Amino acid sequence: MTKRIGYLGPRGTFTKMAVDAAFNGEEKIGYDSIPACIDAVRDGDIAIGVVPVENAIEGTVQLTVDYLIHQVRLPVVAEIVVPIQQHLMMRTSFSGDLQDITKVFSHSHAIAQCRQFLHQHLPNVQIHYTSSTGRAAELVSVSNETIAAIGNRIAAKIYGLEIIRENIHDFANNHTRFAVLTKDGSPVNIHQEPSGEKTSLLVTLPQDYAGALHQVLSAFAWRKMNLSKIESRPMKTGLGNYFFIIDVDQPYDDILFPGVKAELERLGCKLTILGSYPVYHITI
């Protein structure tokens, strides 16, 4: 039986691009928002959900991380890393120059990846945020105004738009990480060799005291466990209350991780495992 896979839609989004690159054959369903896609996995409407987590230029996709931590806790079962190229696109009937553009539509993360381009070349345009880059391309395709969208090459093709400026993202080495989620943590079948394995943890400190974070990090350091990411997010319980998301560059095991957990619990911390999963670098 084919597994239904959900993504941030509509067609032509970067998330759809990631899903198409990683999975073939399965039925794919676009959702209007990241929370709607995550809810659909929780409710069993789809077997697998794919959501953006972090971009190399703009950083964490906070909506995804906060929703997964505060609202619907689903295990991460794989990570897909995809190269991201942003292009400026318009209807093919447009024949003026950049200065004629009045509005630019895109997802907030895509706009943020092109800030410098917009500042230099389109300083006076109105920015309109859309639920995805695919939606921005779709809106531009049906509008009679002199407006543009920022998105990927596939969106330009699907919605019949012309790319008028290529590669407008501000830094060349642009990638986005996508989390693959299933309800019960069952693994997914991606037809490629993983480049490595990671374990993502959520650590809550008991209270604000001198050296608390240092002590947490020491538990990993003396076990020679390499961390590839540490980020604090508000606990949403009041100013100054944070938890830490920590990515460890190795799969979960029955010795080191329980050792870290026990050590952190003795310090009054709480440690939750968000997932231990393979990482796939996909070339498109």
Ligand SMILES: O=C(O)C(=O)C[C@]1(C(=O)O)C=C[C@@H](O)C=C1
């Ligand atoms: O709007 C899209 O195309 C998405 O898939 C979302 C998203 C994101 O949230 O970061 C995914 C990849 C890019 O970094 C830009 C936008």
